[in-house]
Structure formats: structure tokens, C-alpha cells
Amino acid sequence: DTGVSQNPRHKITKRGQNVTFRCDPISEHNRLYWYRQTLGQGPEFLTYFQNEAQLEKSRLLSDRFSAERPKGSFSTLEIQRTEQGDSAMYLCASSLRVSSTDTQYFGPGTRLTVL
Amino acid sequence: DQQVKQNSPSLSVQEGRISILNCDYTNSMFDYFLWYKKYPAEGPTFLISISSIKDKNEDGRFTVFLNKSAKHLSLHIVPSQPGDSAVYFCAATVGTASKLTFGTGTRLQVTL
Numbered sequence: 001d002t003g004v005s006q007n008p009r010h011k012i013t014k015r016g017q018n019v020t021f022r023c024d025p026i027s028e029h030n031r032l033y034w035y036r037q038t039l040g041q042g043p044e045f046l047t048y049f050q051n052e053a054q055l056e057k058s059r060l061l062s063d064r065f066s067a068e069r070p071k072g073s074f075s076t077l078e079i080q081r082t083e084q085g086d087s088a089m090y091l092c093a094s095s096l097r098v099s100s101t102d103t104q105y106f107g108p109g110t111r112l113t114v115l
Numbered sequence: 116d117q118q119v120k121q122n123s124p125s126l127s128v129q130e131g132r133i134s135i136l137n138c139d140y141t142n143s144m145f146d147y148f149l150w151y152k153k154y155p156a157e158g159p160t161f162l163i164s165i166s167s168i169k170d171k172n173e174d175g176r177f178t179v180f181l182n183k184s185a186k187h188l189s190l191h192i193v194p195s196q197p198g199d200s201a202v203y204f205c206a207a208t209v210g211t212a213s214k215l216t217f218g219t220g221t222r223l224q225v226t227l
Contacts, residue, residue: 004158031213042119042204042217043159056214091158095213102213103149106158 004107006092012113013082020078021110025094032075033104034067035091036060043091049075050097082114118142119207121218128225134192136221138205141186145207149215150179150190153202162203163190195225 005024013019025032031050035043046065047057051072061067064082069075079086089111093104120139128134138148146167151159165172165179165188172179178191192199202222206215 006158033214035215040219042206042219043215045214045216048213058214093158097213103161103164104213104215105161106151108156108158 004092004094004105006090006107006110008110009108010111010113012115014115015084016081018078018080019082019112020076021090021092021112023075023077023092023094023107025074025092026096026105029094029096029105030072031095031097031102031104032069033093033095034075034077035093035106037089037091037109038087046077079112082112084114087112087114116141117219118145119205119216119218121203121205121221123221124219125222125224128195128223130197130225130227131194134190134195134199134223134225136190136192136203136205136223138188138190138218139186140188140207142207142209142216143186144209145216146210147208148179148181148188149206149208150177151204151206151217152199153204153220159204192223195223197225197227199223200225 033048034046037043049069064080067077089109091109093106095102095104149164150162153159181188202220205218
């Protein structure tokens with residue numbers, strides 16, 4: 001297994017268009033997370049899944065954002081009616097929850113540019 | 116409200132010397148701390164972690180120290196190597212909650 005993968009790596013879109021990103025976690029990892037990182041900042045939590053259940057969503061995740069993880073495997077993050085403020089790096093991470101703490105392993109990210 | 120702070124945006128260290136990266140936090144509920152390294156155009160790579168029940172954790176050239184009373188942790192890299200040049204993020208989490216709260220990062224440059 002080569003780690004967390006994300007597609008596409010780069011996405012350029014026009015304001016108002018919808019975009020969808022995909023994340024494939026490390027095999028058998030039961031938790032999957034989405035973060036967003038803007039220039040000069042650390043990653044900010046958006047949402048996470050345990051298996052197929054979405055357990056928490058940040059208030060950063062407006063109604064235009066939706067995430068799914070059907071069958072507890074890969075996940076998609078969709079942004080509807082994109083705005084220029086959505087331009088950022090979208091990071092996916094996965095972990096195997098076996099104790100009260102777990103270590104998250106990140107993918108390479110999808111860089112979104114909204115024109 | 117920045118709950119995890121990395122007050123030094125950049126640090127330059129000579130090869131072979133010690134690099135010390137610092138991190139402060141304000142949320143006393145945080146009980147698990149991690150350091151990640153990030154190269155340009157890549158996702159963060161996990162380096163080392165520490166639970167609040169410990170004050171030190173060591174892994175090869177990397178050691179993390181935790182001072183709970185001061186709400187401060189630090190990452191020591193000895194000896195520093197040119198390949199260590201990257202942005203380092205401190206992150207924290209609360210108990211069974213898994214979302215990570217990150218600092219803003221410190222850019223480390225290791226010079227020859």
C-alpha cells in the first residue's frame with residue numbers, strides 16, 4: 001500500500017462552478033478526514049468519517065460543501081457554486097483508530113484555484 | 116482564536132547543529148501532540164508524537180519535549196541535515212476526539 005491518494009492534484013475552475021475531489025485512504029483505515037490549508041496557515045479541520053458515518057463537521061463547512069464516504073472506503077468532497085475564497089489546498093488524511101489516540105496520515109492534497 | 120501557536124515563522128540552522136522548534140497551546144484539554152513535516156506540493160508527513168502523560172519522546176534524531184504546566188512543546192532535531200529543510204507543523208488533539216488543531220508552521224532551513 002502506497003498511502004493516501006487524492007485526485008485530482010490540481011483543479012482550476014471558474015466562480016460558480018461545482019467541483020468534486022476524491023480521496024482514497026490507506027487500506028483498512030477506518031477513519032478519514034478532510035482539512036483545508038490556505039497560504040501561510042496550518043491545515044484546518046473540515047470533517048471526518050468513521051467508516052461510512054460522518055461524525056463531525058466544522059463550522060467552516062458551509063452548506064455549499066458536502067462530503068460522503070459510501071461503503072466506508074473512498075471519500076468525495078464536493079463544493080457547489082465555488083467562490084474565490086474557496087481557493088486552497090484540500091487535504092485528506094486517514095487513520096486506524098485502535099486506542100484513545102490515533103495518528104493521521106495525509107495525502108498529497110488537491111490544490112483548488114477559483115478564478 | 117489560535118489554540119496552537121508557532122511564533123517563529125522561520126529558522127535557519129547549520130548542518131550538524133541542533134534545530135529547536137517551539138509550539139505553545141492554550142487549550143488545557145489537549146492531551147496528544149504531533150509534529151508533521153511538509154515539503155512543497157506534498158501533504159504533511161507524520162514525524163513524532165507525545166501523549167500528555169509523558170514529558171519526552173525520542174525517535175532517532177527527533178525528540179519531542181512536553182511541558183504541560185507551561186503549555187509548551189518543542190521538537191529537537193540532532194544533528195540537523197539539509198534534507199530536514201521543510202515546514203514543520205505542531206498539532207494537538209483532545210482525547211477521543213480526533214480532529215487535529217494545527218499551528219501556522221515554522222520553516223526550517225538547514226544550511227551547509
